[in-house]
Amino acid sequence: MRDYRHGRGKPRTGWEKNSQIQRRSLTCFNLGFTSTLFRPHQYRRLPPPVAAMPQGDYIERHRKLHGYRHDHFERKRKKEAREVHKRSAMAQKALGIKGKLFAKKRYAEKALMKKTLAMHEESSSRRKVDDDVHEGAVPAYLLDRDTTTRAKVLSNTIKQKRKEKAGKWEVPLPKVRPVAEDEMFKVIRTGKRKTKQWKRMVTKATFVGPSFTRKPPKYERFIRPSGLRFNKAHVTHPELKCTFNLEIIGVKKNPNGSMYTSLGVLTKGTIIEVNVSELGLVTPAGKVVWGKYAQVTNNPENDGCVNGVLLV
Amino acid sequence: MVQYNFKKITVVPSATDFINIILSRTQRQTPTVVHKGYAISRLRQFYMRKVKYTQQNFHDKLSTIIEEFPRLDDIHPFYGDLLHVLYNKDHYKLALGAINTARNQIGKVAKDYVKLLKYGDSLYRCKSLKVAALGRMCTLVKKLSGSLAYLEQIRQHMARLPSIDPNTRTLLICGYPNVGKSSFMNKITRADVDVQPYAFTTKSLFVGHTDYKYLRYQVIDTPGILDRPFEDRNIIEMCSITALAHLRSAVLFFLDISGSCGYSIVQQAALFHSIKSLFMNKPLMIVCNKTDLQPLEGLSEGDMKLVMEMKAEAMKTVIGQGGEATDDEGVLLTMSTLTEDGVMAVKNAACGRLLNQRVEIKMKSKKINDCLNRFHVAIPKPRDQKERPACIPQAVLEARAQQAAEKEKRKTERDLEDENGGAGVYSASLKKNYILANEEWKEDILPEILDGHNVADFIDPDILMRLEELEREEGMRQVEDDEDFEMDGKDLTPEEQEALAAIRKKKSMLIQQHRVKKSTAESRPTVPRKFDKSREFTTKRMGRQLSSLGLDPSLAIERARSRSRGRKRERSPERGDAMDVDTDESNKKLRTRSRSRSRSMSRPPTEFVPGAGFKDSEQKVKAIKLAKKSVKKRNKNARRGEADRVIPTLKPKHLFSGKRSIGKTDRR
Numbered sequence: 001m002r003d004y005r006h007g008r009g010k011p012r013t014g015w016e017k018n019s020q021i022q023r024r025s026l027t028c029f030n031l032g033f034t035s036t037l038f039r040p041h042q043y044r045r046l047p048p049p050v051a052a053m054p055q056g057d058y059i060e061r062h063r064k065l066h067g068y069r070h071d072h073f074e075r076k077r078k079k080e081a082r083e084v085h086k087r088s089a090m091a092q093k094a095l096g097i098k099g100k101l102f103a104k105k106r107y108a109e110k111a112l113m114k115k116t117l118a119m120h121e122e123s124s125s126r127r128k129v130d131d132d133v134h135e136g137a138v139p140a141y142l143l144d145r146d147t148t149t150r151a152k153v154l155s156n157t158i159k160q161k162r163k164e165k166a167g168k169w170e171v172p173l174p175k176v177r178p179v180a181e182d183e184m185f186k187v188i189r190t191g192k193r194k195t196k197q198w199k200r201m202v203t204k205a206t207f208v209g210p211s212f213t214r215k216p217p218k219y220e221r222f223i224r225p226s227g228l229r230f231n232k233a234h235v236t237h238p239e240l241k242c243t244f245n246l247e248i249i250g251v252k253k254n255p256n257g258s259m260y261t262s263l264g265v266l267t268k269g270t271i272i273e274v275n276v277s278e279l280g281l282v283t284p285a286g287k288v289v290w291g292k293y294a295q296v297t298n299n300p301e302n303d304g305c306v307n308g309v310l311l312v
Numbered sequence: 313m314v315q316y317n318f319k320k321i322t323v324v325p326s327a328t329d330f331i332n333i334i335l336s337r338t339q340r341q342t343p344t345v346v347h348k349g350y351a352i353s354r355l356r357q358f359y360m361r362k363v364k365y366t367q368q369n370f371h372d373k374l375s376t377i378i379e380e381f382p383r384l385d386d387i388h389p390f391y392g393d394l395l396h397v398l399y400n401k402d403h404y405k406l407a408l409g410a411i412n413t414a415r416n417q418i419g420k421v422a423k424d425y426v427k428l429l430k431y432g433d434s435l436y437r438c439k440s441l442k443v444a445a446l447g448r449m450c451t452l453v454k455k456l457s458g459s460l461a462y463l464e465q466i467r468q469h470m471a472r473l474p475s476i477d478p479n480t481r482t483l484l485i486c487g488y489p490n491v492g493k494s495s496f497m498n499k500i501t502r503a504d505v506d507v508q509p510y511a512f513t514t515k516s517l518f519v520g521h522t523d524y525k526y527l528r529y530q531v532i533d534t535p536g537i538l539d540r541p542f543e544d545r546n547i548i549e550m551c552s553i554t555a556l557a558h559l560r561s562a563v564l565f566f567l568d569i570s571g572s573c574g575y576s577i578v579q580q581a582a583l584f585h586s587i588k589s590l591f592m593n594k595p596l597m598i599v600c601n602k603t604d605l606q607p608l609e610g611l612s613e614g615d616m617k618l619v620m621e622m623k624a625e626a627m628k629t630v631i632g633q634g635g636e637a638t639d640d641e642g643v644l645l646t647m648s649t650l651t652e653d654g655v656m657a658v659k660n661a662a663c664g665r666l667l668n669q670r671v672e673i674k675m676k677s678k679k680i681n682d683c684l685n686r687f688h689v690a691i692p693k694p695r696d697q698k699e700r701p702a703c704i705p706q707a708v709l710e711a712r713a714q715q716a717a718e719k720e721k722r723k724t725e726r727d728l729e730d731e732n733g734g735a736g737v738y739s740a741s742l743k744k745n746y747i748l749a750n751e752e753w754k755e756d757i758l759p760e761i762l763d764g765h766n767v768a769d770f771i772d773p774d775i776l777m778r779l780e781e782l783e784r785e786e787g788m789r790q791v792e793d794d795e796d797f798e799m800d801g802k803d804l805t806p807e808e809q810e811a812l813a814a815i816r817k818k819k820s821m822l823i824q825q826h827r828v829k830k831s832t833a834e835s836r837p838t839v840p841r842k843f844d845k846s847r848e849f850t851t852k853r854m855g856r857q858l859s860s861l862g863l864d865p866s867l868a869i870e871r872a873r874s875r876s877r878g879r880k881r882e883r884s885p886e887r888g889d890a891m892d893v894d895t896d897e898s899n900k901k902l903r904t905r906s907r908s909r910s911r912s913m914s915r916p917p918t919e920f921v922p923g924a925g926f927k928d929s930e931q932k933v934k935a936i937k938l939a940k941k942s943v944k945k946r947n948k949n950a951r952r953g954e955a956d957r958v959i960p961t962l963k964p965k966h967l968f969s970g971k972r973s974i975g976k977t978d979r980r
Contacts, residue, residue, distance in 0.1 A: 053519045055503060056472035064506075097339060101332075187434070227427050302440035304428050306894060 026264075155284070171294030171295050172238075172309050175194060180254050184265065205230050205300035207248050222263055223262040230266065232307040235274055235294045246274040248306070249291055257272065266306055269295045274308070321380045326464070327457030330373070331450045338366045338446075346901055359442040360429050365424035366446055368835045369451065377406055381463065385770040388478045390558035394517075397550040401467050407459040414452050419447045474519040474532075481557050482530045482672065483522075483662050484594075486552055486587075487566030488580050489536025490573035492601040494518075495649040496566070497533040500659050511574070512536060515548050517555055524663035532559070539583040556590040562666035563594050564658070565626075567619070569646075570605035577611075581618040588625055595665040596626040597643060599658055619644070630665075651889040674755040688923025 032185040055061070057132065069075075179230050185200035203224040208229055214220060236243045252271040253262040274294050294308040325333065342365050346358050369637045383391045384401055409782070425445035432438035463963035476482075497505050501520025506513050518533040534552035537545075545553065556563070567580055600619070602607055611619065623644045645661060647654030670685060703851055725740055746754050762765055771826035772778065804812065851872050855865035917936060920929035947953065 039472065055505065056474060056516060057506075061504070061506060185475070225431065228431055297441075301431070302429075302437050303444045304425055304441055305444070 015272055021137075057125050066210075095267070137204060157283070171269075171271070171311065172271050173207070173295060176255050176267075179267055184256075184260070185265055201225065202228070202263065202265060203301065203305065207231070207251050207264040207266055207272070209250065224263065228301065230300060230306050233272065233274055233294065233308050235308045237279070237309050237310050238312060244276075246276060246278060246294075249275055250275040252293060266300050268296055271298060271311075272306075272308065274310070276310070318467075321467045321470065322376060324377055324460055324464040324467055325823060327454050327460050328423055330460065331453055333370045334373070335446065335450070336368060338362055341365065346435070350435075354411065355435055356432055358427055359432070359438040360426050362442055363422055363425055363429070363445045366449060367418055370418045370449060371415055372410055374418075377463065378412055378415070381408060381467075383873075388558070390476070391555040393558060394473075394551065395470075397547055397554055398469070403462070404466065407462050411461045411463075414456050418449045419453050421445060422451070458710070468955060469608060471536050474517055475560070476517065476519055476532060477530060478559055479532055481527065481663075482532060482561030483533050483561060483564060483659075483666065484534065484555060484561045485564050485566060486534050486537060488538070488568065488573060488575050489513075490575075491566040491568040491580075492573075492649050493536070493566050494533055494598075496601070496655065496658075498649075499652060499655050500647055502530050503531075503533070505757050512548065517551055522659065522663075524660060525667070527667070529663055530561075531668070532561070537583060537587065539579060539586055553587075553590070556587065561594060562662050562669075563591055563596050564599050564662055565591075565622070567595065567598060567600045567622075568602050569600045569608060569611060569615070569619075571603055571604040572602060572914055573668060576614040577618055579935070580884065581622060591625075591629065594629065595662075595669050596629045597645060597658070597662055597665070598622050598626050600644070600646040602648060603653070604651050605648045608646045676922060684924070685927050686925050690923065780849060818888045 068261045091102060091106060091227075120239075184202065184204060187197050187200040187204050188201050190196045190199055198219060202225070205228050206224045208224060231248060232245055233248050234243050235246050250273050251261055251264045251266065252273055254265055254267060254271075256265075257268060260267070271293055272295075273291050275290060276292045277288065279289075279291040281292075283289060293311045295311060296306055296308045298307040300306045338689070342362050343358065346355060350358075381513050382391070382395075384395055395401070411556055422445065425448075429438055429441050432441060479914050485496060486494055490513075492508070494505040494507045494514050497503055497518065497520055497809060498507065500522045501588065503518055503520030505518050505520075512535060514533060514535045516535065520531045520533070522531055523530050532555060534555055535548045537549050537552050540549075565584060568575070569577060573575065598619070608619075626643045644656065645658050649655060675732070686788040729735065729738050729740065743754050851869045854872070858865035858868060918929055918933050920926065920932055924932070926935065952958070
């Protein structure tokens with residue numbers, strides 16, 4: 001704060017003040033130490049004139065030399081006791097997004113507290129466990145012998161080939177919402193008078209391969225904008241439960257139609273083939289697996305990324 | 313002189329706080345209301361703005377963190393090494409690198425999503441894209457939580473580091489633990505460093521300041537160093553080694569010759585020899601501390617030899633700086649911080665040696681030539697051979713001598729106390745200086761209560777005097793009752809009344825005048841002499857006073873008049889009679905005109921004067937030109953003036969380009 005009361009109306013700035021203090025202290029200092037007239041031991045018991053220069057550990061040092069305030073512990077205890085009331089006031093008064101966030105956090109805290117309390121209340125004494133016994137239960141050595149059927153052990157590849165032939169797949173999302181054509185395409189008007197409407201622009205995410213080149217613009221009917229093209233997918237392994245960022249090799253099938261499959265449109269439920277060489281999978285024969293199918297599980301145009309689940 | 317101050321780094325928030333701050337800022341500072349029915353471009357713009365705003369904020373805050381933390385390669389190597397010792401350079405760089413990467417990645421995320429937002433065709437789609445973008449950015453920052461916490465801890469520690477200026481005059485105190493380094497520091501500076509009987513009390517560097525010959529010296533107290541191989545040293549010892557290695561300072565190596573620190577002189581000498589390579593080019597002093605426990609002369613043969621060896625090493629540094637080979641006073645010194653015996657001598661010797669070394673180095677360097685033209689010692693020519701010593705009156709000299717004698721003669725209470733056994737043993741008798749009527753009464757014990765009354769209520773040293781006064785008053789009262797006293801105004805005759813009124817009026821006038829004339833700063837504004845309105849100080853008055861003293865005033869008058877006239881005397885011949893006019897009633901016009909022409913009779917402004925700060929007259933002329941140019945008024949409105957050049961467009965492009973199917977081209 002600038003003090004305008006002193007001096008002839010000139011504000012005393014902080015810098016001036018400091019220099020004045022410094023000057024004062026310098027003179028005290030000089031008197032004490034550079035003069036050789038006074039014998040040093042006369043000043044042995046005088047306290048230092050002003051507080052000493054604080055060093056890096058000044059807080060601990062002050063505590064060591066002077067201890068705490070006389071009411072320090074009481075104040076601390078009371079402040080901590082007041083926190084409870086403050087928190088509840090905040091919880092009641094907070095509005096809007098802050099209120100919601102706070103409520104969520106608080107709910108999580110309370111749930112955790114309840115769990116720990118329940119844990120503490122669990123007694124460590126052992127109790128007898130009663131297992132219900134079924135009526136008519138018979139021990140294994142009294143069972144009748146069943147007829148054995150001869151089952152062939154089939155390899156995984158053969159199973160997959162059979163499934164492919166049948167056209168039946170076990171996928172995580174068996175049913176998806178159908179996407180209408182007007183939702184999928186946007187009509188582009190062309191021509192000098194903008195009357196021709198035969199061009200369509202795809203509004204969903206697409207995959208075009210690395211060797212893709214456009215048809216001459218005059219003849220291309222379906223425009224797949226480059227901003228909506230994706231090359232990589234975040235694929236989760238269902239058993240390992242971890243996600244990898246894998247390259248897309250191609251679109252296998254789009255549930256909305258074969259046209260979309262040929263265009264390479266990625267919507268929810270599309271089966272894509274991804275490059276799994278990263279995972280280091282090996283067939284029983286010893287060959288390295290580098291391509292596997294995955295199903296898209298989100299709407300890539302809404303999320304900006306393609307998420308999928310690996311089909312094992 | 314850069315003052316290294318790491319206190320200005322902004323607080324680094326934790327990861328969750330960081331995210332909350334930025335997201336709540338986005339929510340507050342961008343528009344929040346949007347409806348489904350708005351035009352699609354408006355919807356897109358709304359959400360793009362949010363994504364960009366968030367990215368911008370993240371970028372700004374992360375950039376401030378990266379920029380404010382010092383780069384270890386750019387700061388003074390002393391600080392670079394100190395920070396490396398304390399925080400590990402690699403870890404530090406990794407943390408800052410992680411923040412930099414996060415910043416770039418956030419930028420990429422924002423760019424990608426803004427591109428995607430351009431294809432958004434519904435409110436829901438744009439909103440989901442914005443949510444995805446912000447979520448991605450926040451995930452990136454959440455991964456930084458470890459680095460941010462680490463940087464916050466570092467920042468707090470850095471702010472507490474002592475502000476050591478690596479380039480100024482420094483005294484560095486080093487030695488084994490517990491030899492008395494911190495006590496010495498406390499004695500010569502105002503730093504309050506912890507002094508304890510256990511080793512490694514000082515755990516980091518401490519700074520204090522002290523003065524010598526009007527210059528400020530930094531004193532740095534280091535933690536003790538043990539004699540170990542370099543690789544085995546811990547962080548605390550490394551701090552001292554860093555300070556020793558990088559600061560150009562005077563080194564005071566402390567030696568505890570009494571051995572009460574727990575280490576023998578042999579060990580201390582071994583340490584000295586192992587770190588003596590760090591003392592290169594530094595004025596070195598061996599200081600033997602704790603002489604009150606063991607004087608230097610009382611050392612054994614072997615120890616004395618070791619001490620002399622160290623002294624020989626220290627002498628080498630003196631020779632290296634060009635000092636004389638026989639100058640060994642400032643190399644080995646003894647002192648005791650407990651009795652404060654020799655402390656000041658050590659300090660003065662160290663400061664003196666450091667100062668000499670620095671001055672020598674400066675004189676030899678090339679930069680001195682830039683400064684030399686600013687120094688000009690003007691020595692007045694002696695007028696005659698007469699000696700003119702200081703004039704002290706005889707009485708003052710005698711008084712001084714008397715005072716000195718008195719000081720020595722007088723025995724103080726302190727001295728008495730010391731003689732009779734010290735502070736705890738002797739208690740001064742406070743009653744021996746009492747002034748009483750009878751000397752024997754001094755040692756009597758005074759009762760507190762007597763006959764049921766407090767004695768203190770009845771004690772008064774002036775009681776006899778008071779009694780007399782009371783009696784006098786009583787007597788006077790009686791007398792007054794008898795006499796009549798004159799009443800104001802009633803018993804006076806009209807003439808007397810008039811006289812009284814006149815006297816009172818005159819008195820009040822005098823008082824008022826005196827108050828007006830009273831020349832203190834509170835009663836009148838201090839106006840400098842040149843606006844002396846009452847025109848009292850004229851040359852005539854001066855001449856009168858000088859001639860009354862017996863001196864010839866003509867020279868002085870001429871000088872005074874010439875200063876107020878200026879050099880353009882020849883221009884105004886008709887003012888010849890004005891030169892003689894110097895009375896109190898001189899013409900106001902003449903006064904103002906002469907004042908406006910007043911000019912100093914010194915040399916022309918472009919002439920080179922030694923000591924003015926310029927190399928030669930060319931430089932001076934250039935400086936004057938620059939000064940004049942800087943006073944010129946700028947055209948801040950940036951409007952075209954008559955002096956500015958105008959280039960008109962003779963062939964405007966819009967009239968001369970483009971095809972026209974029909975129509976003329978003189979208007980478009």
